[in-house]
Amino acid sequence: MGAHVHVRLSKGLSVSEDGELVEYSRCRCGATWTRTYRVDGDEPDHPTS
Numbered sequence: 547m548g549a550h551v552h553v554r555l556s557k558g559l560s561v562s563e564d565g566e567l568v569e570y571s572r573c574r575c576g577a578t579w580t581r582t583y584r585v586d587g588d589e590p591d592h593p594t595s
């Protein structure tokens with residue numbers, strides 16, 4: 547086990563059905579992360595009906 551320091555490489559962004567911004571990232575070793583961000587205020591692509 548080495549002292550590997552993960553490097554988060556952004557893989558892309560998407561928006562969940564709840565209107566949250568989801569960011570996917572991964573390290574070269576194969577580790578992955580998913581982070582979600584609350585989008586408060588402006589919802590540019592969220593139809594309300």
Ligand SMILES: [Zn+2]
Nearest residue numbers: 552553573575
């Ligand atoms: Zn790593």
